[in-house]
Amino acid sequence: MAPFLIAPRAGKAADRIGERPLVVRGLLLQAAGFAWIAVIAAPRLAYPAMLAPMMISGAGLGLALPAVTKAVIGSVPRGDIGKASGSFSMMRQLGGAFGVAILAAVFASAGGYTSAAAFSAGFATAIVAAAGLALAGALAALALPGRAGRAQDAPAERVALAQQARTAEAAAAGR
Secondary structure, three states: OHHHHHHHHHHHHHHHHOHHHHHHHHHHHHHHHHHHHHHHOOOOOOHHHHHHHHHHHHHHHHHHHHHHHHHHHOOOOHHHHHHHHHHHHHHHHHHHHHHHHHHHHHHHHHOOOOOHHHHHHHHHHHHHHHHHHHHHHHHHHOOOOOOOOOOOHHHHHHHHHHHHHHHHHHHHHOO
16 A cells, blocks of 8 residues: 555655655665564464554555656666666566565575464565665665756757767768
């Protein structure tokens, strides 16, 4: 529920403050939510006890995902938006698949399905790993540009100016 409420506002905020603060804060919230779940994970843990950390984690996702999408799409000329969108979508799918594989391996190495205690041990360890991955993403997000800009327009303008200059040179050479 939180991503649906936060994501539209995050997209608008990215226009004002840039993508980096939203991605970093969003992934830090996601890591905090995961870490909280890992701390409370135990056999017979009631679902309502996980609602607050899951809302925090979801809020982080709602902050980060629109800003990451905007960062990718906004970093290419307008004519390349389709390619960038497709590449980003593919990388997001591959990242999800690798993330699930990593967390499944962590779960299997630390726990199992033999008892509630074994399951909780594997679950908690996998969620700690998920928090670590979110923290790594937050650190990587520090490399994003600090302020929103008109990155799409700048390359397109340069390309248009270069084409105009070539056309003018060709016309001058043809005389």
